[in-house]
Amino acid sequence: MTILGLKNGEAFIVRRVTISREIGKRLADMGFVRGAKGRIVRSAMLGDPIQVKICEYDVSIRRSEADGIEVEMVEEKK
Amino acid sequence: MNRVITIALAGNPNTGKTTIFNSMTGSHQKVGNYAGVTVEKREGRRKYKGYDFHIHDLPGVYSLTAYSMDEVVARDFIINEKPDVVIDVLDSTNIERNLYLCLQFQELNVPIVAALNLNDEAVSRGIQIDEKRLSEILRMPVIKTIGKNGAGVEALLDKAVEVFERKEKPDYEVSYGHELEGDIQVVIASLEKDGAFCARYPVRWCAVKLIEKDARAEELLESHAFADGVKAALKERVRRIEEHFGRDASTVVSEQRYGYIHGATAEAVTRRPVDKQTVTEKIDRVLMDRVLGFPLFLLILWLVFQTTFTLGAYPMGWIEMFFGGLSSVATAFIPEGILRSLVVDGVIAGVGGVSSFIPLIVLLFMFISILEDSGYMSRAAFIMDKFLHIFGLHGQSFLPMIVGVGCSVPAVMAARTLKNARDRIITVMVTPFMSCGAKLPVYVLLAGAFFPRYAGTVVLSMYVVGTLLALFSSLLFRKTVLRGESTPFVMELPPYRLPTVKGILWHVREKTFGYLKKAGLVLLPASMLIWAVTSFPKPALDVPKDVQMAQSYAGKIGKEMAPVLAPIGFDWKIGIAAITGFAAKEMVVSTMGVLYRVEAGPDRKSDSLREALRRDPAFSPLVAYVLMLFMLIVVPCFASLSVIYAEIGWRWLLFAVTYWTALAWLLCFIVFQTGRLLGF
Ligand SMILES: Nc1nc2c(ncn2[C@@H]2O[C@H](COP(=O)(O)OP(=O)(O)OP(=O)(O)O)[C@@H](O)[C@H]2O)c(=O)[nH]1
Ligand SMILES: [Mg+2]
Numbered sequence: 145m146t147i148l149g150l151k152n153g154e155a156f157i158v159r160r161v162t163i164s165r166e167i168g169k170r171l172a173d174m175g176f177v178r179g180a181k182g183r184i185v186r187s188a189m190l191g192d193p194i195q196v197k198i199c200e201y202d203v204s205i206r207r208s209e210a211d212g213i214e215v216e217m218v219e220e221k222k
Numbered sequence: 223m224n225r226v227i228t229i230a231l232a233g234n235p236n237t238g239k240t241t242i243f244n245s246m247t248g249s250h251q252k253v254g255n256y257a258g259v260t261v262e263k264r265e266g267r268r269k270y271k272g273y274d275f276h277i278h279d280l281p282g283v284y285s286l287t288a289y290s291m292d293e294v295v296a297r298d299f300i301i302n303e304k305p306d307v308v309i310d311v312l313d314s315t316n317i318e319r320n321l322y323l324c325l326q327f328q329e330l331n332v333p334i335v336a337a338l339n340l341n342d343e344a345v346s347r348g349i350q351i352d353e354k355r356l357s358e359i360l361r362m363p364v365i366k367t368i369g370k371n372g373a374g375v376e377a378l379l380d381k382a383v384e385v386f387e388r389k390e391k392p393d394y395e396v397s398y399g400h401e402l403e404g405d406i407q408v409v410i411a412s413l414e415k416d417g418a419f420c421a422r423y424p425v426r427w428c429a430v431k432l433i434e435k436d437a438r439a440e441e442l443l444e445s446h447a448f449a450d451g452v453k454a455a456l457k458e459r460v461r462r463i464e465e466h467f468g469r470d471a472s473t474v475v476s477e478q479r480y481g482y483i484h485g486a487t488a489e490a491v492t493r494r495p496v497d498k499q500t501v502t503e504k505i506d507r508v509l510m511d512r513v514l515g516f517p518l519f520l521l522i523l524w525l526v527f528q529t530t531f532t533l534g535a536y537p538m539g540w541i542e543m544f545f546g547g548l549s550s551v552a553t554a555f556i557p558e559g560i561l562r563s564l565v566v567d568g569v570i571a572g573v574g575g576v577s578s579f580i581p582l583i584v585l586l587f588m589f590i591s592i593l594e595d596s597g598y599m600s601r602a603a604f605i606m607d608k609f610l611h612i613f614g615l616h617g618q619s620f621l622p623m624i625v626g627v628g629c630s631v632p633a634v635m636a637a638r639t640l641k642n643a644r645d646r647i648i649t650v651m652v653t654p655f656m657s658c659g660a661k662l663p664v665y666v667l668l669a670g671a672f673f674p675r676y677a678g679t680v681v682l683s684m685y686v687v688g689t690l691l692a693l694f695s696s697l698l699f700r701k702t703v704l705r706g707e708s709t710p711f712v713m714e715l716p717p718y719r720l721p722t723v724k725g726i727l728w729h730v731r732e733k734t735f736g737y738l739k740k741a742g743l744v745l746l747p748a749s750m751l752i753w754a755v756t757s758f759p760k761p762a763l764d765v766p767k768d769v770q771m772a773q774s775y776a777g778k779i780g781k782e783m784a785p786v787l788a789p790i791g792f793d794w795k796i797g798i799a800a801i802t803g804f805a806a807k808e809m810v811v812s813t814m815g816v817l818y819r820v821e822a823g824p825d826r827k828s829d830s831l832r833e834a835l836r837r838d839p840a841f842s843p844l845v846a847y848v849l850m851l852f853m854l855i856v857v858p859c860f861a862s863l864s865v866i867y868a869e870i871g872w873r874w875l876l877f878a879v880t881y882w883t884a885l886a887w888l889l890c891f892i893v894f895q896t897g898r899l900l901g902f
Contacts, residue, residue: 167710172476173285201316202715204604
């Protein structure tokens with residue numbers, strides 16, 4: 145499952161980044177690495193881009209990139 | 223002779239490097255609450271405890287595998303210039319991602335002092351960092367700082383001296399885990415066969431970067447005496463890593479680096495959970511709402527303009543009154559003749575006419591800088607991204623475009639944060655359509671004179687038309703000369719921060735002085751020149767005043783241009799005024815002030831330029847609107863052209879100039895001719 149499979153507010157753990165080298169590497173540099181915890185915050189008007197909380201900061205990514213981030217959903221204790 | 227210490231202020235974007243730089247050097251470089259404010263290296267000096275500090279503020283980077291143009295600047299500085307000490311400014315609220323870059327500095331073997339900046343925010347979020355422990359684990363000095371109030375900044379300099387004076391080299395030890403260490407050692411061994419290469423570049427860093435498939439490291443390898451041998455060993459190792467981990471070797475390196483960081487921070491960082499919503503989250507609930515976000519964005523822009531005009535009207539009135547009075551005084555005290563004409567019709571009419579608009583420009587800048595400091599800019603980019611994407615623009619293009627409402631020069635430079643050259647060129651070419659602050663006086667003057675009841679709407683329409691032109695031009699470029707997919711859009715959304723009064727005031731002050739300087743250095747001599755070419759050759763005394771001027775040099779030049787100007791409804795005076803806009807956009811106003819010099823008398827009202835324009839039969843509301851359109855679209859001022867040249871080169875500049883000019887003329891032609899047919 146990728147980030148696109150999650151709804152707003154759902155939490156995840158990154159499994160791996162499957163998109164091409166350059167942007168994939170960029171995402172890895174910015175903290176999208178195996179085991180990193182994150183959460184979907186919201187999406188913009190037409191569902192794109194998506195605001196994701198990763199590590200401890202917020203980042204905006206487009207659906208096309210989000211689709212290249214494989215994650216595992218986790219239940220978050222509220 | 224003091225000893226010189228070269229310092230680089232480096233770190234992730236938006237961590238407060240420039241804030242600390244300003245505090246260290248007493249300068250006032252641009253600070254803003256979004257990633258990518260600083261796009262070029264800046265140097266500042268500081269004398270401290272008998273040392274001369276040469277401090278370099280660098281653009282922010284996420285990793286030493288540089289991505290966009292501004293990031294390359296930062297990386298190359300550290301690698302090539304080898305500063306004595308790197309002060310790595312870390313965002314304490316996001317320590318892990320920030321240490322990721324720090325580890326890469328350690329691999330370069332440069333002496334580091336780490337600044338745990340934004341400490342106030344970390345505290346309020348319940349993040350506690352034991353800096354002593356962190357310093358022991360990472361083997362580098364760590365200082366807590368608050369850039370905003372300068373806390374800890376002197377301590378940074380003290381540590382920098384200490385590190386500088388230390389004789390032995392730093393002995394950092396970044397571990398990639400035993401699973402990767404073997405591979406790194408093999409690559410190191412193959413690299414070490416060339417002694418000269420190893421003397422030049424830090425060998426462990428090279429080895430890791432090669433496994434990371436970093437393009438720049440691969441380039442460096444070309445100078446290696448046994449490059450083929452290294453490549454063979456490298457290929458072998460990368461294959462092994464990818465087989466073992468089942469993932470790309472470059473991601474494995476990132477993962478291991480983050481793994482090491484987690485280990486280090488587990489001991490030194492504790493988080494007290496604060497379960498209440500942060501202020502940023504609360505604000506974003508409203509401003510970033512799926513439905514409300516976009517209308518709110520428009521509302522904010524509308525408020526900015528509305529407030530600018532309402533507040534600006536008062537000082538504008540005072541300045542107009544001042545120059546009106548000055549002109550009466552000059553008329554009363556200087557005897558009739560050339561000198562009086564020069565002072566009253568040249569200097570006061572020109573500079574006075576344009577000075578009254580300074581408050582508007584300054585207020586506009588103030589609001590833009592409040593937006594920039596608050597953290598809303600990247601939210602606006604987030605909201606607009608999809609929309610911009612449809613027109614082939616990049617979400618990141620949005621920041622330069624908003625900055626362009628203030629001035630095109632910084633806006634064009636801000637385009638450097640775009641990674642892809644195509645995106646960058648498109649952004650640079652459409653940014654001038656965003657009507658910089660200097661075009662505002664032209665709009666306000668003409669709208670006020672010819673559309674007194676709808677002045678606000680007419681001015682606003684210029685911004686709307688400009689934005690539409692920017693969007694459609696970009697789409698056109700994307701479909702023709704600059705084809706290709708636009709690149710991914712990954713952008714950090716910083717927390718909201720309260721703009722500091724001090725920062726805003728500095729910005730306003732700087733802008734005001736900038737405009738006064740421009741008025742003195744450009745507009746004053748230019749007004750005198752315009753006065754001269756419209757006053758000479760000296761006319762016979764018995765011809766009426768408007769005929770006199772038509773016989774002057776300016777009138778003659780103007781007539782030569784008539785074939786081009788007539789189809790868009792401009793007479794020679796309007797043509798001359800429009801052309802002087804190339805020097806600076808406000809100059810259109812000062813030139814008109816001189817061209818429409820009105821008999822100064824005691825009964826002279828302050829809005830005389832407006833009246834004079836209205837009295838001129840060559841003008842009509844239609845012509846005025848066409849002139850506004852022309853000023854909106856045609857080539858930006860010289861200062862912008864020179865930065866555009868520096869950013870995209872002369873070929874694209876030539877293309878852009880042709881495009882702007884042709885588009886301006888064509889649109890004006892269509893609007894004027896249609897308007898005339900419709901009877902306006
Ligand atoms: N609360 C708080 N805010 C800070 C501190 N230091 C900087 N800021 C704010 O953080 C934001 C970013 O500051 P800059 O100095 O522009 O950051 P930078 O690292 O130069 O950013 P780039 O040039 O984009 O890489 C601004 O809004 C500053 O006012 C701090 O210690 N505490
Ligand atoms: Mg900066």
